[in-house]
Structures are given as C-alpha cells and as structure tokens.
Amino acid sequence: MKRRTFLAQSAAAGTVLASGLATRAMAADPFKVGYIYVGAVGDGGWNYQHDQARLAMEKHFDGKVKTSIIENVPEGADAERALTQLALAGNKLIYATSFGFMDAVIATAKKFPQVKFEHATGYKLAPNVSTYSARFYQGRYVIGTIAGRMTKTNKIGYIGAFPIPEVIRGINAAYIAAKKVNPDVEMKIVWAYTWGDPGKEADAAQALIDAGVDVLMQHTDSTAPMAKAKAAGIVAFGQASDMAQYKPTPRISAIIDNWTPYYIDRTKAAMDGSWKSEAVWYGIGEGMVKIGEITDAVPADVKAEALKIKDEIAKGTLKPFTGPLNKQDGSVWLKDGESADDGTLAGMNFYVEGIKSDIPK
Amino acid sequence: MLRLEKRPMPSRFWTAVTPVLAVILTMVAGGILFALLGKPPVEAIRVIFWDPLFGANNFYTLPQMLVKAGPLILIAIGLSLGFRAGIWNIGAEGQYIMGAICGAAVALAFYPAEHWYIFPLMVIAGALGGWIWAMIPAVLKIKFGTNEILVSLMLVYVAENILSWVSFGPLRNPQGYGFPGSRNLQQYPSAHNADLIPNTGLHWGVVAAFLAVIGAYVLLNRHILGYQIRVAGQAPRAARFAGVSPSRLFAFCLGTSGALAGLAGLFEVAGPSGQLSPDFNVGYGFTAIIVAFLGRLHPVGILLAGFLMALTYIGGELAQLSLNLPSAAIQAFQGMLLFFLLAFDLLSNYRVRWKEHAAKEIAK
Amino acid sequence: MMIGGIDIVVLIATLMVASTPILLAATGELVAEKSGVLNLGVEGMMIMGAICGFIAAVHTDSPALGFLAAAAGGIAMSLIFALLTQLLLSNQVATGLALTLFGLGLSSLVGQGYNGVKPPPSPDVNLGPLEQIPVIGDILFRHDWMVYVSLGLVAATWAVLRYTRAGLILRAVGENHDAAHALGYRVRLVRTLALAYGGACAGLGGAYISLVRVPQWSDGMTAGSGWIALAIVVFASWRPWRVLLGAYIFGGVTVLQLRLQAAGIAIPVQLLSMAPYLVTILVLVIMSARRGRAAMGAPASLGRIFHASS
Structure with a gap:
C-alpha cells in the first residue's frame, strides 16, 4: 500500500491539471460535471427530476459538458466517498442532490478547494460550496x-x-x-x-x-x-x-421541480469562471418551481x-x-x-x- | 450419472481454488450482462476489479476499502462463531444499530465536554448495546427454546424503529433546523473515531476488525471453547456427551456476535458516518452474513471476503461514474458473484463422482 | 360502525387490500418453509414479480396475463434458489440474501423506461346482490379478483397440507428429510416444487403492488414487504389460517396508524410500527414455552442442508 498522504496527492493532481489546462486548448475537453443521488434515478420522483434536469443541461451544452452520476448513495461515509470519487475523476462541478449529504459535501469541499460543489436543500456554505433549494x-x-x-x-x-x-x-x-x-x-x-x-x-x-x-x-x-x-x-x-x-x-x-435552468446557469458560471458561493432559494419567479x-x-x-x-x-x-x-x-x-x-x-x-x-x- | 460424496474434511485445495473460479465465472457472466446493457464488458470488469486496487486514484480507493471492509469483517467474524456452532444470529443489523445508538447517546450526553475517557466509554456502551440486543434471542432460546433466527430478525425491525424515533426525538441535533439526525460526532473531538494515521482509512473499527480476526483464529484453533464450537456444529449429540453446555455456547456465540456488531455500529457512527439518522444503517449486518459464508466461516477467509465485497462496492461506484453503469447493474452483478461463490462451495465439501465408480468402491 | 373516529367496516375492507401482497408472499413462503427450506429471498422474488407483471400487463393490456407473467418471474427466481440450495447444497440464509440483492438489481434494470407508465386497470369483481348485504357486503364483496385469489390460495394451501398425500409428503420432508428420503420420497424434487410455489406466490404479491394497489412501477417499490412476509410466517407458526390473520394484523397496523392520524389522533408512529414485530416475538416465546417445538409447527429440518448420504 502506498503511504502517500491524501492532501499532497490531490494538491499535486490539482497542479498537474492546472498546468495541463494552460497548455491545452480548453474547448477540446468537455467540462466535467458530477451528480450524486440518494436514491435510484428510476424512482419517478425527486431523484428522477434531478436526473431529467441533468440530461437536459448536458444536451443544452451540446458536447461541451460531460456529466457522470453515482446513484443510490447512502448518506454518511458512502456519500463522502462518492463525492471524492467524482472529484478525483476530474469533475469540476459537483451537484449533491439530497439534504443528508450536507456534512459530506462540506468535508469533501475542504479537500478539493478547486472543485465547486452545489448542495441541494442544505444550509452550510463554504467558499466552494453553494446551496440551492426551491420555494x-x-x-x-x-x-x-x-x-x-x-x-x-x-x-x-x-x-x-x-x-x-x-x-x-x-x-x-x-x-x-x-x-x-x-x-x-x-x-x-x-x-x-x-x-x-x-x-x-x-x-x-x-x-x-x-x-x-x-x-x-x-x-x-x-x-x-x-x-x-x-x-x-x-x-x-x-x-x-x-x-x-x-x-x-x-x-x-x-x-x-424544475432544476434545468439552474443547472444550466451554474454550470455555465463554473465554466466561464463567474461561479460564486451563494445560498440560492428560488421560487416561481425564477422558474425553479x-x-x-x-x-x-x-x-x-x-x-x-x-x-x-x-x-x-x-x-x-x-x-x-x-x-x-x-x-x-x-x-x-x-x-x-x-x-x-x-x-x-x-x-x-x-x-x-x-x-x-x-x-x- | 454424477453423484456427490461428502468429504470427511473440507478439501483445502478446493477451498482455495473455488473462490478464484467463482470470481472468473462472475466476470464472464457479468461481462455478458454489461454487454447486454451496451457497455464495454472488458473495461467494466477492469474498472470494478482492477481500478480500486491499482488505478490512478488508488491512494484514495485503497484506504476506502478498509473503511468499507472494516465493519463487514468485524460483524462477520462474530457471526461466524455462532454459524460454526449451528447458532443462527441473522439480526446483526439490529445489533449494529443498537450499538451505534448507545455509543452515540453516551457521546451526546457528554457534549460539549472534552475528556479523554469519553471515547472509551462510548466503545463500552456500543459493545454493550449490541450485546444486550443479541442476548434477547439468546435468553429466549435458553429459557424457552425460541428460534433465534426469527427472534434476531424481528429485532432488526424493532431496532430500525428505535433508530427512527431517536433521530427525530431525543438525539436530534438541536441546532439542525428541525431536520432528523444527531449532531455530527466528527466535529466533537473527544467522540470522533478519526483515522489513526490521517487519510489511511485506518480507524479504530478497522483495528478492531483485525484484532477480531486474530482473536477468532486463536480461539478456534487453540482454545477449548473454540473446540466446543466446532464440535457443536459438526456433531451436536457428541458435543452434549462431551460436556459442552448448549446454553453457555448460545450465550457466548450470540453475545459475542452482538457485541462485535454493536462495536461496528459505534465505530461507524463515531467515524466515517458521523451521525445517527433514520437511514444510518446501510445493510452491513446483512451483508456480513454473506461475507461470513463467502469466507467459509474461517477468520482468514472472512478477511479476504470482506475485502472482496468492499472491492465490488468501490469498483461499482467507479463503474457508475466512468461508464455510466446504473447502480442496479452493480447490485445484480454482486448478486451473481455471490451465487457463483456459494455454488462452488460444493466442491470443497463434496466430491463429485460418477455413480458407477462410487458403487464399485462400496462393493469393494 | 365508528370507533374513535375510525369506520371499522372501511378499515377492515381496506386492510384486506393493503395486506394482499404480504398475504400472497407469506402463503408461498409458508409452503417453502414447511418443506424445510428457509428462503430469505422473498423480497427479491416479489420485486421481480412486480416488474415482470407490470411489463406483461402494459404490453398485452391484460392484468390477468400480467399476473401470470409475475408468477413466472417469481418461479424463475425461486428456481435459481432451488438450483443453488438443493442441487449445489449452498447455505440457504446466504443464498436467500443474495437472491434479494440480485432481484432488486435486476428488476431495476429490466424496469428502465417504465417510469410514469400506467398499467391497465384491474376492476373490482361484480358480485351483484352480495355487495348489498350490510356490513359483510362492504367488507367482503367489493374487491378486485386478486383478493379472492389470495384467500383461495390460503384455503387451498391449508387443505392440501392437511388432507392430501402431497401435503403429507411435504410435511414429512420438512420434518425429517433423512427419514423421508429413506421412505423413498424425492426430497429435492419436493423442495424444488415447494420453492417454485413460494416464488409464484411472491411474484403474484409483487404484481399486486405494481398492478392493483399502486399502480405504477418505480425502483424498489416493494419496500420491504418480502421481509414482512417472512415475519408473518413465523407469527403464524407455520399455519395457513394464521398466516391470513398475521397478514391482516401486520397490514392492519399500518392502515390503522395512518387512519388514526387522519382522524387527528396523535400516535407514536414508531412504537406502533414496531408493535407487530414485538408481538411476533411474544407469540414465538409463548408457543415455544408452552408446548415445545413439535406443537409450534416449525419444520424440524428448516434451513438444514439435505444430502442423501446413502
């Protein structure tokens, strides 16, 4: 077993990635976005709606964005691992779509300062963690x-x-x-x-x-x-x-639940660098409900x-x-x-x- | 015609070879399943079995295997003692929950005081919680002859309801905006079961799992109680003549497995999971039963089986995110793996022979 | 008839419907266990029945064909179990758990694309004048036909186990498989058939959820019914009519607590939800304490591996 410490690794991964970005044309690689769901996307309800919005968002960007998902993630230790896996796989923006992921999101965000996190329905923020919920x-x-x-x-x-x-x-x-x-x-x-x-x-x-x-x-x-x-x-x-x-x-x-416009906006913001940590609570006016x-x-x-x-x-x-x-x-x-x-x-x-x-x- | 002949002792050769065979066959069958789903089969198998161990991010996935395998091994070791003696505790999930509740309750009672003795007290409470929950079927069995399989299973549902109740009621985080769930013990230093060496995944629960493996090995091979357990399982009547007290054996096996499951729950709630919530339990107690059998009820086998299960969990997540395999495909795949492993167990316990041949041998 | 703001007639009529899935599954599991096999994969067989029945009903537009397909799906699952435990002599507890895992995964894969689809309706049976009988008509004669099938299956299971040679053989195999084998009964065949019956019933129970009670398909929609069915068999101490009683009690508690809430009565939900399991334990203890194992009805060979050594 390798005894390298985790933080050194991820920091190194970060610098390698950054230098890679500098030399390579950014448009060539799709922007990677990850999602974790607490249930199955086939539940026909909450997770299903998030996943439909993800697909619509991916389609909207027409090849410029590539999404990955991990579904059926139990809250707790498994959530933190799933989030970390997504971050390690090069996703630059990660949506965590259940309240119970809150502490896992905050913990993972601390390890990956260069990755942006969006947590649905939570109340804890960090410089690279936003929360979003619907009225x-x-x-x-x-x-x-x-x-x-x-x-x-x-x-x-x-x-x-x-x-x-x-x-x-x-x-x-x-x-x-x-x-x-x-x-x-x-x-x-x-x-x-x-x-x-x-x-x-x-x-x-x-x-x-x-x-x-x-x-x-x-x-x-x-x-x-x-x-x-x-x-x-x-x-x-x-x-x-x-x-x-x-x-x-x-x-x-x-x-x-209409998450599509929000996912498009935030993904765009993360791509062009205008992403900021916010606590968003949108309603009918913004089209989230x-x-x-x-x-x-x-x-x-x-x-x-x-x-x-x-x-x-x-x-x-x-x-x-x-x-x-x-x-x-x-x-x-x-x-x-x-x-x-x-x-x-x-x-x-x-x-x-x-x-x-x-x-x- | 083929027939089966029971071996006097399980074959060491086949015990070692069958798991490998089973894994290979699962890869083939799983590959077919993945191909049917339109995914590249070879790559999927590689992602599941290879990448967690040797992939680019194994500095993270290897420690995570410890985190995932730890509770499975700890619980399975306890269960295996009883299973060997023919004592069926299938309620480890409930004992795991009760251990977590008791341990967390101790921590929350002290919050926010910081003392060195809080964590040890939690460990004792966790073990005690699981032990008591397992002693219910043990006592009922000893006193009334009530079937322990069923009582221990029923108690899982009771424990789940207690978990839901404490998460919404007495142990709810008062600063949690009304959401169910306790305070996060990871943010309470005296109660936190942190990695002993940062980012290795090696927390006290994993240490306990390794100790349990060693302890079980010594017990089964060097101790009179271990001998009694083995005799009771193989020849119950002989055991009785040999002076083995069934009641004592019941109390010991159920109690030990309960205490170990309770410990697993405590280490999980204080460590990787961090908090009690209505969904705190994720089925470790049931999966551990499978792990115990995959490991052929042998301490070292259980150690390996625990890691194999952990591997498929973590590899399964990797396959989801890199190949878009649905998590359901991973579940079905795990199911197949278990089928093959269980099926091939036959070869270690039985000889497969042609009927004529066998008949001749008897005739001699 | 109102007691505490709850209409008892409606309550009974509703709990019959709510309990039908677990009743079906428990009846099947009872037969399997009577033959000496403990199949913990009921949940997996139910969910496969739910999706097989759903797909067949949607494509053929016939609920009856749907239920047939559900039974077939359940049987297929049970045969995997039979193959492993009877032919390959694997451990029943572990195999059952694996079967549930496999069924939950496979059903979700097969069911992709069926979210939001509506299956053909299963109308109530028209029993004409019987429906008009006060109280009894409301309770008994206004259901869909699967409710009656489930009751029929309980009666048939009881009659076969008690009065027929087949039932005798089944019980003999479950009591002492070595003796049954010595008498020339084909233990493995009997058990495989019993398992298949269990699978068929579990499949029907699952399809009742996806086709009648809900009706829709979503992942994991059986939501633990299979485990409840296992508890009911124990509660019933392996007797068919008590399975009926047990299913109605287990199903009834859920229905009752929701109704008490609707009537505005505050109740500790968790306490009520765990009550049937505590009662089951109590029943087990009383029975085992009073008359010993033989009177309890637990098949003596339950869960033990059979291997003909001669």
Missing part, C-alpha cells in the same frame, strides 16, 4: 388556493413525508391559501414516514379519502395517491413531476384566480407568509403586513393557527 411553498400556496375553492366537504387531505421544516412549510402555505378563499376549510394531515413507498402512500391516501377529504395534496413521490384519488372520484395535485398521465382528473394541477397545467376540471374563474396569484408571487408582490398570522397556539407570529424572513421559514417547526393536529415529536 416549493409558493407553489403550494397556488394549489392551496385551488384546493380551497374545489373542496365541497371543506376537508383537504395532505400526505407528508417526514415532519421536517420543508414539509411543514408546505402544509402551512397550502392551509393559509385555502383558508383565505374558504374560511371553513379543514386540513387533515397524515405522515407516511417515507419519501417513496408506493404501497404506504396508497394507504395514506385511502385513509384520508375515507376520512372525508375530497381534495388531496401530497409531499411524497409516487403516483399511488393519484390512483386512489381517481378511484374515489376526487381531485389531487401532481408532486415533483407533472404526473400528466392522470390528467384531466384526478390531477388538476401539479407542482413541478413550476405550476403544471391547470386542467379544465377546474372552473375557469378558479383557474384565473390561481394564475393571478401565481403571477403575483412570481413578481414578488404577494408573499405567502404575510401577517396577520398566528401560530397554532394562538400566539402572534407575524403582524399585519409583516412577511416571514427566510431564517424562520428555513427552520419552520410549527403549524399556523387553525390546523388542528400536532406535529409529531
């Missing part, structure tokens, strides 16, 4: 409006993956929007404790349907709840991808209302979390006209007033 709650505010208008039983069902801020934020946004257009609305929430277990999601959907909900929202990946909604004759919203195969009902609209086509199953006036809200959010004139808003316990959270700051949103661990159930502890 999905904006999308949930839009479909929450539709849900509030569409429900006849005044009961909206919500399937949550895990009780974490990301999901709680979405529940609150949807509830606030629905309540604004329909003061009698009630939100029934079921935690599946999984991001993607189709069987369990189906059970969760059925439980909500039997509890009387006639609009279903989900923050899990599979189309299983869609199938249940269809059988029950109620409406639902696509999640992560468009889920277009369930148009026009039960799928009346969708929140789509897309609202899937609102089908004709939705009355025209409701559709128009939803689209108007979407436009106002995109322009920034409407912020979903704007006072007066109270927390669930009745204490004042936001005063009239006051909007929530990003820090509070990022760590949101409470429901707003009106939601009946408790967040599991």
Whole structure:
C-alpha cells in the first residue's frame, strides 16, 4: 500500500491539471460535471427530476459538458466517498442532490478547494460550496388556493413525508391559501414516514379519502395517491413531476421541480469562471418551481384566480407568509403586513393557527 | 450419472481454488450482462476489479476499502462463531444499530465536554448495546427454546424503529433546523473515531476488525471453547456427551456476535458516518452474513471476503461514474458473484463422482 | 360502525387490500418453509414479480396475463434458489440474501423506461346482490379478483397440507428429510416444487403492488414487504389460517396508524410500527414455552442442508 498522504496527492493532481489546462486548448475537453443521488434515478420522483434536469443541461451544452452520476448513495461515509470519487475523476462541478449529504459535501469541499460543489436543500456554505433549494411553498400556496375553492366537504387531505421544516412549510402555505378563499376549510394531515413507498402512500391516501377529504395534496413521490384519488372520484395535485398521465382528473394541477435552468446557469458560471458561493432559494419567479397545467376540471374563474396569484408571487408582490398570522397556539407570529424572513421559514417547526393536529415529536 | 460424496474434511485445495473460479465465472457472466446493457464488458470488469486496487486514484480507493471492509469483517467474524456452532444470529443489523445508538447517546450526553475517557466509554456502551440486543434471542432460546433466527430478525425491525424515533426525538441535533439526525460526532473531538494515521482509512473499527480476526483464529484453533464450537456444529449429540453446555455456547456465540456488531455500529457512527439518522444503517449486518459464508466461516477467509465485497462496492461506484453503469447493474452483478461463490462451495465439501465408480468402491 | 373516529367496516375492507401482497408472499413462503427450506429471498422474488407483471400487463393490456407473467418471474427466481440450495447444497440464509440483492438489481434494470407508465386497470369483481348485504357486503364483496385469489390460495394451501398425500409428503420432508428420503420420497424434487410455489406466490404479491394497489412501477417499490412476509410466517407458526390473520394484523397496523392520524389522533408512529414485530416475538416465546417445538409447527429440518448420504 502506498503511504502517500491524501492532501499532497490531490494538491499535486490539482497542479498537474492546472498546468495541463494552460497548455491545452480548453474547448477540446468537455467540462466535467458530477451528480450524486440518494436514491435510484428510476424512482419517478425527486431523484428522477434531478436526473431529467441533468440530461437536459448536458444536451443544452451540446458536447461541451460531460456529466457522470453515482446513484443510490447512502448518506454518511458512502456519500463522502462518492463525492471524492467524482472529484478525483476530474469533475469540476459537483451537484449533491439530497439534504443528508450536507456534512459530506462540506468535508469533501475542504479537500478539493478547486472543485465547486452545489448542495441541494442544505444550509452550510463554504467558499466552494453553494446551496440551492426551491420555494416549493409558493407553489403550494397556488394549489392551496385551488384546493380551497374545489373542496365541497371543506376537508383537504395532505400526505407528508417526514415532519421536517420543508414539509411543514408546505402544509402551512397550502392551509393559509385555502383558508383565505374558504374560511371553513379543514386540513387533515397524515405522515407516511417515507419519501417513496408506493404501497404506504396508497394507504395514506385511502385513509384520508375515507376520512372525508375530497381534495388531496401530497409531499411524497409516487403516483399511488393519484390512483386512489381517481378511484374515489376526487381531485389531487401532481408532486415533483407533472404526473400528466392522470390528467384531466384526478390531477388538476401539479407542482413541478424544475432544476434545468439552474443547472444550466451554474454550470455555465463554473465554466466561464463567474461561479460564486451563494445560498440560492428560488421560487416561481425564477422558474425553479413550476405550476403544471391547470386542467379544465377546474372552473375557469378558479383557474384565473390561481394564475393571478401565481403571477403575483412570481413578481414578488404577494408573499405567502404575510401577517396577520398566528401560530397554532394562538400566539402572534407575524403582524399585519409583516412577511416571514427566510431564517424562520428555513427552520419552520410549527403549524399556523387553525390546523388542528400536532406535529409529531 | 454424477453423484456427490461428502468429504470427511473440507478439501483445502478446493477451498482455495473455488473462490478464484467463482470470481472468473462472475466476470464472464457479468461481462455478458454489461454487454447486454451496451457497455464495454472488458473495461467494466477492469474498472470494478482492477481500478480500486491499482488505478490512478488508488491512494484514495485503497484506504476506502478498509473503511468499507472494516465493519463487514468485524460483524462477520462474530457471526461466524455462532454459524460454526449451528447458532443462527441473522439480526446483526439490529445489533449494529443498537450499538451505534448507545455509543452515540453516551457521546451526546457528554457534549460539549472534552475528556479523554469519553471515547472509551462510548466503545463500552456500543459493545454493550449490541450485546444486550443479541442476548434477547439468546435468553429466549435458553429459557424457552425460541428460534433465534426469527427472534434476531424481528429485532432488526424493532431496532430500525428505535433508530427512527431517536433521530427525530431525543438525539436530534438541536441546532439542525428541525431536520432528523444527531449532531455530527466528527466535529466533537473527544467522540470522533478519526483515522489513526490521517487519510489511511485506518480507524479504530478497522483495528478492531483485525484484532477480531486474530482473536477468532486463536480461539478456534487453540482454545477449548473454540473446540466446543466446532464440535457443536459438526456433531451436536457428541458435543452434549462431551460436556459442552448448549446454553453457555448460545450465550457466548450470540453475545459475542452482538457485541462485535454493536462495536461496528459505534465505530461507524463515531467515524466515517458521523451521525445517527433514520437511514444510518446501510445493510452491513446483512451483508456480513454473506461475507461470513463467502469466507467459509474461517477468520482468514472472512478477511479476504470482506475485502472482496468492499472491492465490488468501490469498483461499482467507479463503474457508475466512468461508464455510466446504473447502480442496479452493480447490485445484480454482486448478486451473481455471490451465487457463483456459494455454488462452488460444493466442491470443497463434496466430491463429485460418477455413480458407477462410487458403487464399485462400496462393493469393494 | 365508528370507533374513535375510525369506520371499522372501511378499515377492515381496506386492510384486506393493503395486506394482499404480504398475504400472497407469506402463503408461498409458508409452503417453502414447511418443506424445510428457509428462503430469505422473498423480497427479491416479489420485486421481480412486480416488474415482470407490470411489463406483461402494459404490453398485452391484460392484468390477468400480467399476473401470470409475475408468477413466472417469481418461479424463475425461486428456481435459481432451488438450483443453488438443493442441487449445489449452498447455505440457504446466504443464498436467500443474495437472491434479494440480485432481484432488486435486476428488476431495476429490466424496469428502465417504465417510469410514469400506467398499467391497465384491474376492476373490482361484480358480485351483484352480495355487495348489498350490510356490513359483510362492504367488507367482503367489493374487491378486485386478486383478493379472492389470495384467500383461495390460503384455503387451498391449508387443505392440501392437511388432507392430501402431497401435503403429507411435504410435511414429512420438512420434518425429517433423512427419514423421508429413506421412505423413498424425492426430497429435492419436493423442495424444488415447494420453492417454485413460494416464488409464484411472491411474484403474484409483487404484481399486486405494481398492478392493483399502486399502480405504477418505480425502483424498489416493494419496500420491504418480502421481509414482512417472512415475519408473518413465523407469527403464524407455520399455519395457513394464521398466516391470513398475521397478514391482516401486520397490514392492519399500518392502515390503522395512518387512519388514526387522519382522524387527528396523535400516535407514536414508531412504537406502533414496531408493535407487530414485538408481538411476533411474544407469540414465538409463548408457543415455544408452552408446548415445545413439535406443537409450534416449525419444520424440524428448516434451513438444514439435505444430502442423501446413502
């Protein structure tokens, strides 16, 4: 076994690479970009959407960019190794697409100062680490409006993956929007404790349907709840991808993760040297969150209302979390006209007033 | 017609040759699979088996093999003792989880104090956590005759639910923005199981794995208990006449394997992994069962089998990134490798003969 | 009938559907284990059944053909296992684990390109007047036909094991393979057939997830059902009707906890999720403590390698 130390090696690799770049024409070699995914790209949800965006990005650069992926990477030690492998293989920009990779990204970035890292949904930055996430709650505010208008039983069902801020934020946004257009609305929430277990999601959907909900929202990946909604004759919203195969009902609209523009921008920035470490949190306005086509199953006036809200959010004139808003316990959270700051949103661990159930502890 | 004749002792020759044969056949079959997927077969095999060992980046991949093989070997050594005696602990995954939880809990209880004795206490807690979890099936077996295969397997699911609960509840990082998972022990010097020599991958868990190999070897070859284990496995009735107490053997084998699995979990959570999270366990406990059998339940064999498994993991990742092989292809490939290795085991334990020939020998 | 905000009739009707995959897989595994073979590869056979059934159903537009293909896929997997453990005498525990690994990988490879595809629907069986019977009609007579197939398989398995010569031979092989061999039974053949039945049932169970319960294809979608099936066989102490009970309890706990949440009742999810496994251990202990191994139903040769020495 060779006893060379790691840092000396990678530093040496760096200088060799740098001198190589100096002598060789840069255009000849494609710019290498790596991705790691926590699950399989065939999951049809979160990882699938990232991978679709990767492919679109690669196509956009038409041979000037070459991407590699490592999928099914468990969080922890394996993530750090996968990231290091990608860096050693000459990738100059690496996207890590799961929250749980956070510490591994920071550790790897320290070892490879010349490589740029992009970490999805995390909160730790470094000179060569950016974070990016989407304001999905904006999308949930839009479909929450539709849900509030569409429900006849005044009961909206919500399937949550895990009780974490990301999901709680979405529940609150949807509830606030629905309540604004329909003061009698009630939100029934079921935690599946999984991001993607189709069987369990189906059970969760059925439980909500039997509890009387006639609009279903989900923050899990599979189309299983869609199938249940269809059988029950109620409406639902696509999640992560468009889920277009369930148009026009039960799928009346969708929140789509659209990473492609971001991947193109950041890859371009890394190629031309303008890349900087930033914490990006984009929403509808920047195109990272897309609202899937609102089908004709939705009355025209409701559709128009939803689209108007979407436009106002995109322009920034409407912020979903704007006072007066109270927390669930009745204490004042936001005063009239006051909007929530990003820090509070990022760590949101409470429901707003009106939601009946408790967040599991 | 072919028939099988059990060898009185496993053949040393075939025990050494069959793994090589199996690996070669896996390469052929795997090559076909990769070719069907439209990937260059020879290159794929080279990337998986050669590059981690001798490739350009082996200064990194070789230490990583230690990191990956360490827990597998440590757990498999413990399991092999029981397997030899006919005691089936297949719940090492649960014992691994419980060891990690107990060890991490000790560390988090002291956080942020820095003392030299924190890490040793964690090690004891980790071993104890795994030991207790394994003693549940042992005690049930001794007291009631309950099947230990099934109890130990059931306890894996219980442990997974406990892991989920502590990651969301008592051990959650209070500064983690509400996300599940504990503090990162890598950032807590007194608790961190760091590389003993930086960037070699050689952390205490790997040291423990090597010690376990040596210990198991000595135990099995030089110690009365090792002798009892072997007798109990080969001739249970004879063992009883020879005064071997089945209860003691059960407690020892299950307890030891549990403690070693717990240690593996502790070293992992304090070292390479860093934190408890609902997805902390990645199947080492189950893979170790396979490693134990690939190693023919022999300490040295397990050492080699652990490295072979680690090689396919790391080579598999390399193949993903350099050849765009899907990770599923690697999984299927690993499955095939195991099939071939298990199948060829036949040759070390049995003689393959023509029926006529065998009949003649009996007639003599 | 409402108890604590939960409609019991609907709960039972739903848990029957939710439990069908694990019921099918557990019924098959029961037969395999009764013959003395412990196949830990149930998860791998289920997921292969899920994808084979899905592909066949999508291309033929027939769920029935899909289920046939699923059974075939499960059988193919089980034959790999049989080849290794029966002919080549490999260790069953390790081979089963390898089978699961292999199945998960292969299914994902075969399933590439089937994300987002919708399979043909499997309609509920129309049982006419039976559906109108209060309570019982709602619980029993408004399901798709695979639910009835699964119940039929449990009954058939029970009857065959208990009343037929084939069942007797199977049990004899599982109890004492050396004695069965001495009596002239072909131990390996019996076990291979039992394994194939187990594979077929696991395949059907997998396809029930991908074709009826969800219906869609995504990688690893069986999500551990195969392991639950293994637990159920133990819980049932190797008796078919208890497998039915066990499957409904295991499936029912998941359904119940989701329903309690939907009814707004706060519950410790993890505690409830681990409860069936704790109960299984308890059942094991009680049975083994009370009447010893023979009454427990555990096949005495379970997991042991058979090699005819004479």
